[in-house]
Amino acid sequence: MHVDADLLRADFDTLAEIGATSDGGVNRPSLGESHLAARTWFLERAAAAGLETRVDAAGNHSAVLPARGSTLLLGSHLDSVPSGGRFDGALGVVAALHVLLALKKAAAELPVSLEAIDFTDEEGTLVGLLGSEALAGTLTPETLASPRGGREALLAGLERAGLEERGLAAARRDPRSLAGYLELHIEQGPVLERAGAQIGVVTSIVGARSFSLVFRGEAGHAGTTPMNLRRDAGLAAADFAVAAEELVVRDFAGCVATIGHVELEPGAYNVIPRTARVALEFRSAGALTLGELEASLLARARSAAARRGVELEIAPVGRWEPTPLDPAVCDAIERAAGALGLLSLRLHSGAGHDAQALASVTPAGMIFVPSVGGVSHDPRELTAWEDCVNGANVLLGAALELAGRRVH
Amino acid sequence: MHVDADLLRADFDTLAEIGATSDGGVNRPSLGESHLAARTWFLERAAAAGLETRVDAAGNHSAVLPARGSTLLLGSHLDSVPSGGRFDGALGVVAALHVLLALKKAAAELPVSLEAIDFTDEEGTLVGLLGSEALAGTLTPETLASPRGGREALLAGLERAGLEERGLAAARRDPRSLAGYLELHIEQGPVLERAGAQIGVVTSIVGARSFSLVFRGEAGHAGTTPMNLRRDAGLAAADFAVAAEELVVRDFAGCVATIGHVELEPGAYNVIPRTARVALEFRSAGALTLGELEASLLARARSAAARRGVELEIAPVGRWEPTPLDPAVCDAIERAAGALGLLSLRLHSGAGHDAQALASVTPAGMIFVPSVGGVSHDPRELTAWEDCVNGANVLLGAALELAGRRVH
Numbered sequence: 105m106h107v108d109a110d111l112l113r114a115d116f117d118t119l120a121e122i123g124a125t126s127d128g129g130v131n132r133p134s135l136g137e138s139h140l141a142a143r144t145w146f147l148e149r150a151a152a153a154g155l156e157t158r159v160d161a162a163g164n165h166s167a168v169l170p171a172r173g174s175t176l177l178l179g180s181h182l183d184s185v186p187s188g189g190r191f192d193g194a195l196g197v198v199a200a201l202h203v204l205l206a207l208k209k210a211a212a213e214l215p216v217s218l219e220a221i222d223f224t225d226e227e228g229t230l231v232g233l234l235g236s237e238a239l240a241g242t243l244t245p246e247t248l249a250s251p252r253g254g255r256e257a258l259l260a261g262l263e264r265a266g267l268e269e270r271g272l273a274a275a276r277r278d279p280r281s282l283a284g285y286l287e288l289h290i291e292q293g294p295v296l297e298r299a300g301a302q303i304g305v306v307t308s309i310v311g312a313r314s315f316s317l318v319f320r321g322e323a324g325h326a327g328t329t330p331m332n333l334r335r336d337a338g339l340a341a342a343d344f345a346v347a348a349e350e351l352v353v354r355d356f357a358g359c360v361a362t363i364g365h366v367e368l369e370p371g372a373y374n375v376i377p378r379t380a381r382v383a384l385e386f387r388s389a390g391a392l393t394l395g396e397l398e399a400s401l402l403a404r405a406r407s408a409a410a411r412r413g414v415e416l417e418i419a420p421v422g423r424w425e426p427t428p429l430d431p432a433v434c435d436a437i438e439r440a441a442g443a444l445g446l447l448s449l450r451l452h453s454g455a456g457h458d459a460q461a462l463a464s465v466t467p468a469g470m471i472f473v474p475s476v477g478g479v480s481h482d483p484r485e486l487t488a489w490e491d492c493v494n495g496a497n498v499l500l501g502a503a504l505e506l507a508g509r510r511v512h
Numbered sequence: 513m514h515v516d517a518d519l520l521r522a523d524f525d526t527l528a529e530i531g532a533t534s535d536g537g538v539n540r541p542s543l544g545e546s547h548l549a550a551r552t553w554f555l556e557r558a559a560a561a562g563l564e565t566r567v568d569a570a571g572n573h574s575a576v577l578p579a580r581g582s583t584l585l586l587g588s589h590l591d592s593v594p595s596g597g598r599f600d601g602a603l604g605v606v607a608a609l610h611v612l613l614a615l616k617k618a619a620a621e622l623p624v625s626l627e628a629i630d631f632t633d634e635e636g637t638l639v640g641l642l643g644s645e646a647l648a649g650t651l652t653p654e655t656l657a658s659p660r661g662g663r664e665a666l667l668a669g670l671e672r673a674g675l676e677e678r679g680l681a682a683a684r685r686d687p688r689s690l691a692g693y694l695e696l697h698i699e700q701g702p703v704l705e706r707a708g709a710q711i712g713v714v715t716s717i718v719g720a721r722s723f724s725l726v727f728r729g730e731a732g733h734a735g736t737t738p739m740n741l742r743r744d745a746g747l748a749a750a751d752f753a754v755a756a757e758e759l760v761v762r763d764f765a766g767c768v769a770t771i772g773h774v775e776l777e778p779g780a781y782n783v784i785p786r787t788a789r790v791a792l793e794f795r796s797a798g799a800l801t802l803g804e805l806e807a808s809l810l811a812r813a814r815s816a817a818a819r820r821g822v823e824l825e826i827a828p829v830g831r832w833e834p835t836p837l838d839p840a841v842c843d844a845i846e847r848a849a850g851a852l853g854l855l856s857l858r859l860h861s862g863a864g865h866d867a868q869a870l871a872s873v874t875p876a877g878m879i880f881v882p883s884v885g886g887v888s889h890d891p892r893e894l895t896a897w898e899d900c901v902n903g904a905n906v907l908l909g910a911a912l913e914l915a916g917r918r919v920h
Contacts, residue, residue: 187731188783227780227782229780252781292736293737324888324889325862325889326772326795327718327863328863328886329886331768336770339771345747346750349739360739362781364783365781366776368771369595371594373636373829374889375890376770376772377772385782387734387735421781456735479732480733480736482731482786
């Protein structure tokens with residue numbers, strides 16, 4: 105049994121037109137108009153193919169091939185980073201849909217329901233893993249109170265999607281109702297390509313934390329305030345950015361730290377910045393190292409602020425623990441790849457994924473396919489079409505094994 | 513003869529309500545709604561008091577006390593930096609209006625027309641000295657082609673104000689029609705306060721240049737791209753900010769350099785910045801030093817870009833030469849202060865002013881009044897009311913001497 109590669113491609117291409125940017129990427133930030141349009145397309149496509157559809161209290165959109173047993177989830181996400189690529193998330197959702205279509209076409213009688221699910225806000229334009237954490241029951245009021253995209257953006261997004269903040273938790277599923285979780289995703293890194301492997305079997309997912317840092321100095325006239333009398337919040341942020349990179353490179357091999365956004369206020373050529381708002385994220389495969397990295401980075405931020413005589417506010421806005429994936433699910437994925445004659449490789453994921461949330465409540469696994477040049481979160485993101493089809497067929501094979509295992 | 517201090521205050525306070533911010537400042541960026549409202553108020557106030565009014569092709573707004581001779585201009589500006597203070601510019605315009613009202617009330621017969629003028633875009637939200645350079649005939653098409661606020665903002669502002677880009681140059685006045693220029697302004701620095709002086713006689717105005725720098729690196733996934741494979745445009749900008757400050761402090765005593773605005777794209781926690789747009793401004797009292805400072809700063813920007821493997825685009829967006837003011841006008845201001853029993857001090861201006869543009873076509877001078885704590889371009893900007901009234905009376909006295917000199 106295989107997915108229909110031509111239809112998979114047609115659907116993938118149709119989806120990529122929703123929120124398409126002129127440079128070949130997509131711009132579908134979570135719960136924005138183009139993201140909501142993509143979700144609507146997904147449900148209509150599933151319904152037209154005769155699948156059941158559902159939308160839960162966290163806005164997760166699903167196509168369902170129902171059976172009497174528990175539910176095997178096949179998921180990913182349709183949102184993108186701002187000006188992102190076409191493959192990140194979208195491939196996994198479309199492939200999951202086509203796994204269901206292949207099984208429906210074959211009239212396979214399975215002992216579990218199969219559900220292709222598009223999780224809300226994986227990328228974290230608003231919160232990060234919002235939909236999958238709600239489903240797993242791990243979304244906390246604290247997370248919603250200080251979302252990394254800001255409260256205003258979160259509330260506006262929920263309203264656009266017709267969701268209630270207080271109702272989000274109702275999306276939680278009883279773990280006993282779940283048979284497992286599988287996700288196909290592009291690697292977003294160079295490992296598979298360099299190794300010449302076609303399929304990646306993900307053994308663990310990186311831990312990540314993000315913080316909103318606000319440096320508060322003093323505005324002043326850029327012409328009349330001598331350099332030595334300034335309390336320039338922008339310079340404090342610059343000092344910190346440089347120090348943070350030096351720290352990670354020198355003391356935290358294998359870890360990453362990124363400042364992806366900075367906002368200076370008031371923001372004019374002739375005014376010394378009063379405020380610098382800095383978006384900091386850092387990642388490590390190990391929980392212990394992640395904690396040490398956090399302490400060291402925040403110490404650097406504090407000394408940068410102190411050196412410039414500016415205040416510093418530190419607010420945690422995201423925290424995802426390093427997560428091992430289920431060894432038995434890894435084995436199933438590896439066997440499915442082998443059965444198709446594909447070369448697979450076990451690897452760690454430096455990117456966060458919805459599987460991280462699911463792994464806390466059900467056996468979870470992830471299938472990676474190679475990213476050309478390792479490029480992702482960029483319009484140039486690309487995976488060879490043959491690799492996409494391979495990934496979808498491994499997803500199908502692994503789903504069949506996991507479904508079958510429930511009854512034997 | 514004196515200005516009416518109570519009416520001056522009433523008008524100043526009324527004006528400060530237009531675009532007022534909750535923290536006691538004003539937000540009247542050039543040709544924005546609140547700025548246009550302030551200009552409308554000015555013309556209506558002047559007309560109600562029986563003065564003639566005019567608006568020229570560059571949007572400069574004037575109240576005129578007409579006579580047969582040439583015109584002595586008394587000017588400043590009603591626009592503010594984003595979230596600026598109430599005094600910067602506004603004091604000079606209201607004081608000029610009240611000089612005209614005092615002379616009108618006294619039925620003084622002057623050999624020159626007196627014109628209280630509010631210049632367009634002194635602060636440079638759009639271009640900088642737009643109105644005064646247009647009047648002086650020094651506004652170039654090149655300046656308009658790369659304005660520091662961007663073309664889009666300039667065109668939108670001109671449209672809101674009902675102005676035509678191609679028509680701006682028609683605001684030029686024949687230098688022979690001008691009898692001189694006087695401007696009252698807050699010091700925006702700490703010199704007068706520290707010296708205990710009530711009036712500043714400005715002998716020269718700083719030269720300033722501004723550049724838009726665009727660092728272009730490569731976006732990438734913040735989790736999967738190792739630190740050593742990144743081309744992070746934001747880090748290049750941070751390197752430059754730190755290096756620029758070090759350079760100025762070490763090698764360019766008395767000069768200043770400021771990065772007032774930075775924009776990272778795409779601007780998300782989990783994406784390495786592809787682009788960093790940096791607003792750079794620097795100033796020096798000496799033309800030679802200003803050129804050396806420019807060369808050194810741009811060299812630092814180039815090495816920061818090279819070190820990070822990112823491209824750099826450099827676009828000049830503003831250039832104001834260091835400007836000496838007219839010695840005879842300085843003497844007149846000093847005498848006017850002395851006649852009122854006020855302690856005056858000659859000083860250099862580290863801030864740019866419309867007088868810089870006017871000085872190229874007519875004898876120009878500036879009167880400073882003390883800024884509490886030297887604070888400016890900030891809502892906390894403050895000048896003691898007594899100092900404001902003193903400044904207005906010195907403006908009146910100097911205007912009378914300059915007007916009288918025309919006939920003797």
